[in-house]
Amino acid sequence: MPATPSATADPHRPDAKPRRRVGRPASAVLDQEGITAAALRLVRKSGYDGFTMAALARTLNVAPSALYNHVSSKRDVLVLVQDHLTSFVDVSAFETQPWDQAVRDWAWSYRDVFARHTPLIPVIAVLPVADAPKTLAMYEAVSAGFRRAGFPQERIIPAIVALESFIFGSAYDVTAPADIFDSGSLGAATPNFSAAVASLGDQGYTNQADVAFSLGLEALVAGFGALRS
Amino acid sequence: MPATPSATADPHRPDAKPRRRVGRPASAVLDQEGITAAALRLVRKSGYDGFTMAALARTLNVAPSALYNHVSSKRDVLVLVQDHLTSFVDVSAFETQPWDQAVRDWAWSYRDVFARHTPLIPVIAVLPVADAPKTLAMYEAVSAGFRRAGFPQERIIPAIVALESFIFGSAYDVTAPADIFDSGSLGAATPNFSAAVASLGDQGYTNQADVAFSLGLEALVAGFGALRS
DNA sequence: CCACTAAATGAATGCCATTCATTTGTGACG
DNA sequence: CGTCACAAATGAATGGCATTCATTTAGTGG
CATH class of the missing domain: 1.10.10.60 (Homeodomain-like)
Structure with missing residues (x-):
């Protein structure tokens, strides 16, 4: 012992x-x-x-x-942390929910976990799955959900990769400062952008990040759902 | 002088x-x-x-x-480099092409530029636009394209943010090692995932990254296109 | 003409990941 | 039962890093 x-x-x-x-x-x-x-x-x-x-x-x-x-290195420790964190990502909906809702639940959970750990994203994104068993287990659960939902075999990985890319990118957004879109003194030169920003109102940026994430996720779910046979 | x-x-x-x-x-x-x-x-x-x-x-x-x-710091230099690189992103299609094709051209160009500079992504993603004038100019061109295409004002920024998130995440994929999905000795325990990986054939990973990027991008373009009035 | 400030050098500073020689305990083998 | 290889700790380097500071010199505005 x-x-x-x-x-x-x-x-x-x-x-x-x-x-x-x-x-x-x-x-x-x-x-x-x-x-x-x-x-x-x-x-x-x-x-x-x-x-x-x-x-x-x-x-x-x-x-x-x-x-x-x-x-063997600090990066090694980060890999261990990354893999451990992945076990907090909730994939249970793939067992209990229809495909589209399962993807939503998984994606939100995945984003929320790594939004607090964005410095790990450069590590995860290029890490061979063989070095991260819990991450591999997550992929297995998601792949199984996609297969059961009727996805053609050769589209499953590309679809998951695309979703993951979107999730990682969106995790950064959560941590961005609230005034990230203030153009300051340069605003006069960018009327279209400034008007679009102004129309957002003044919700916190976390909320804005949620709006963008929701919008993108729904588009991906709808687009990928059409691939099922 | x-x-x-x-x-x-x-x-x-x-x-x-x-x-x-x-x-x-x-x-x-x-x-x-x-x-x-x-x-x-x-x-x-x-x-x-x-x-x-x-x-x-x-x-x-x-x-x-x-x-x-x-x-004032090394980060400062990275911000300068980031902003300079953004001027290489091609937004010209928003002047010459229909909206959907313009988004495709812009997104591919944006991804290709930063795929070679992934260490900048954590910097860009949380950088206030006021600190990066060329980046701001890109947003203006893209915003103008979305407005002309008939997007409701308050959806423009969320749509761009979602696309950007996808682009940044996808830039990492380009640099991933070719064997990233080899599950090694753990493969036996993950039948669904392994089968999906096997069905991909053995094209290089860059190509695989392109397949996933294309798939996701088309879904986003289709989904966002429906928002236009 | 003089004070101020801008822009360079070169010498610290402190922190960091990593390596190495050394010490000590454990377990396997004869 | 002894010894030998190896595992796991310490503590003292090592070299690199971003950044700061005192100092020197040169333009500039009053």
């Missing part, structure tokens, strides 16, 4: 000094699961700017170099 | 030593335009990994600290 990684960390006292003597400890302090959990906790608390290998090591009460016995 | 930034750099000889004496030079060596051009050249040659303030300074034959008289 491997030691639970929290066994040596005491969250009550902020002593935090790595008071462990040199050499292999009696029972292992670290493992990938513990590193992943600590990384996610750290990101939630300090954001991706505050997420450094040194800070991660500190929360685990360990020297930074110890991490490299379990992961 | 300000000095052209290439005047002091000799691309024939790789001497490269910043042999300039301390103190303000007779005529300014740097300006934002020159920095932007050099940054783009550097990125094309060395990629975003090789793009450091020190390397940029070296190509300009200048000490790194000199850059900070003209930009």
Whole structure:
């Protein structure tokens, strides 16, 4: 039975000094699961700017170099976090709902999860699925839903990829500042754009991001729905 | 007449030593335009990994600290590069083609430009338009095209945002490795996904990215086209 | 003519990911 | 039961990075 990684960390006292003597400890302090959990906790608390290998090591009460016995790089840790987060994406609707509603539920859930983790998007987008088992499981659930809905085999992956691209791009929108469309002093030179922006009213940008996401998602669902046989 | 930034750099000889004496030079060596051009050249040659303030300074034959008289951070340089690149996006079809074809031409052009510059996407996606005049000009041209095509004012921005989200996400796909969907040893556990992947044949991934982009784009064009009055 | 400011240098600063030598414990093999 | 390979920790480098600051020099406005 491997030691639970929290066994040596005491969250009550902020002593935090790595008071462990040199050499292999009696029972292992670290493992990938513990590193992943600590990384996610750290990101939630300090954001991706505050997420450094040194800070991660500190929360685990360990020297930074110890991490490299379990992961080979910081990117490796991000991959672990990414895959873990993917398990929070809700694919259950593919079992319980008609195809179009299942896609909606999945897409919103997927966007919401990664809107809080946009620095992972460049990592996910080019990550081989073999390196991320939980992500692969999500694809399997979605693919199965598409097949049951009558999609021709060779359209399933392109449709999922297109949806995913839209989802990733939309995740960034959620985090954009509210005044992103204020043209400032240049507004006079862009009458059409400015008028279009003015017609939006002054809902928060998150809401605006939701409007755009909904609009695009409905178009994709409608367009792809027509492919079913 | 300000000095052209290439005047002091000799691309024939790789001497490269910043042999300039301390103190303000007779005529300014740097300006934002020159920095932007050099940054783009550097990125094309060395990629975003090789793009450091020190390397940029070296190509300009200048000490790194000199850059900070003209930009306030590395991010600032990236914003300059981003805005410059946006002027390469082709919006001319909005003047010459019917709306649907104009959107296609613009979207493909936009994707192709930023597929080679994906590290800029996190910057663009949350950048206020007021900080990027050429980007603003692109939005104006696109907005005008949508208005002329009969879009209701308040749908124009959401539609453009949705298209842009799809475009940014799709730009990442272009750069993904060819074997991104190989499930390796886990393939047995994901029959639906594996079958869908197998049905794709073995075209390169760039082509696969094009298939997905085309599929999604057509769905969005069709869906948004229905909004016109 | 003089003060101010702009634009360069070069020397720090502090942070970061990563590597390496070293120490110590564990488990497998003979 | 001993020893030997390996696993897992420490702590001290290493080299690179963006950025800052004091300093120097040169134009510019009053």
